[in-house]
Amino acid sequence: MICPHCSANLLYKERTGNTCSKCRKSFVLEPKSAPHGLSDVGLRRAVERLTADGRITVTVGQLHYATGRRHLVGGAVPERRGSLGCAIPALLAGLPTLGFALPHPAGAGAVAALAGLALVAIGIRSAVRWTRFKPMKPRELLWSADDFRRSVTDPWQRGYGVLPRGLVTEDSVRPRPPAAPVAAVLCEDRTVRAFLQANAFEERHRVVVVPDPASVPAGLPVVVLHDAGAEGCLSVGRARAALAGHRVLDGGLPPRAVMAQPKALQLRQPDVLPQTMERLRGRGGPRRGRTPLARRGLVESAGRRTAHRAAGRRDPGRRAAGRRRAGRGRPGRGAAPGARRRLPHLARAEHVTTPRSSR
Known part of the structure; x- marks a missing residue:
């Protein structure tokens, strides 16, 4: 491993007791025993990649998923159908x-x-x-989220005092909802809620991020965020049933956005009911196939569109994208023939599923 202090390349016998034999300074993470084989230098590099060199803030939960892709158990190797x-x-x-x-x-x-x-x-x-592969079996991360925090981030905070720049814990993030929100974002995932709040999503888009339907303020349209798993896809229906009188939009990750991605991580979730799996034709547990930066762009697109709808006007960015996809018509004649039929594909291009009644 590389010493985080003197950058020396150390053998295992040269770093006993988590101390560099060259500079005599201690480090926090030993790759042979730390979750996901992380070292101090490796953790800093992983955080830099996730935060896009400091452009965004990520949570410990997102770091856990990002660094655990190479350490999976339960069907991680794809199998061919024939022989x-x-x-x-x-x-x-x-x-x-x-x-x-x-x-x-x-x-x-x-x-x-x-x-x-x-x-x-x-x-x-x-x-x-x-030439074809069997569907990937559900996989699990070798280390749980709690073990990752106890073995990585907690010792890091004790050793260095603070987490690397751009990394925060879910408990340290405090919501800052605007005084007059125009929409609500319903997200059951604690890690994603903390990620949005840490990046000032509520302030910039004048929305409030809530964990359950009971926390939605009265009279506001609602955007439901969810993963591409079975329970995630059904969460929109549950929200609509619980929020009668609210306009509920599906702003989650559709399964088609990650089914064809080889790096999408499908996790086993034993608490998924059999009838749920049968209804959704075996889509499996949560699928995580988006980087934090891409996830923020997806959520901002859904929030911006909801805010414009609440104000009674169309999103100018979506209108411009619609013109580019449909083609401009002749002067004075409006859009080209067939443009109206092609506009619904914008929802698929932005990976946001809109209800049929809003099209």
Whole structure:
């Protein structure tokens, strides 16, 4: 590992007792025992990547997920559907059999032709299936969030006094709602709520971030944030049932946004009910496939659109994007033909699902 003080490259025997043998200064994290193999230098670099060199503030929970992708248990290796061990012998046996059957169209040749066709079909099918992978099994992080805090951030605060710049704990973030909010953002995830509040999302967009439907102020439109898992997708329906009289918009992460991403992290969640999984066709546990910076942009887009709707006007940024996608019409003739039909695809482009009644 690299010493965080003198930048010396230390072997394990040169850093016993969490002390550098070169400069005699102590460090906090030992990669061989710390969660996710983190060292002091590795933790600082991970925070710099997540915060985009200090542009945003991230939480300890987000750091836990970001650094744990290489330390998974439970089906982390994808499996192929077919097998080359079956495809190759079937093709090697089927092709010569067909070659033997061609000069002998009757009797034994007909039987050989049928057998050859069957072997070739089996070989081709197995080879095609080999190019495809089975759906990834749910995975779990090797270290839980509580263990990560006890073994990484708590010792760091004791050793250095403060966390790295741009990293905060969920408990240290205090909400600062505006005096006259124009909308409410409902988010059950404590880490995401702290992330939004730490980046002054409430003040900049004049919204209030709440943890449950009971905390939503009366008369405000509501944007529901959720992950792409089974329970997350159903949270919008639960919010609409609990907030009768409120306008409820789905601003969460749709499954299609992460299904095709190879780096999306699917987590096992044992408390998901079987009937929930059946209703959602096995979408599984929460899927996290967005960086904090991308997540902030997604939420800001949904909040800005809700604020404009509450004020009775359209979002100018979305209107400009609609013109770019639909194409401008001739002067005095409005938008090009078919523009109205293409505008609903804007919601998919921004990864925000809007209710059918609002289109």
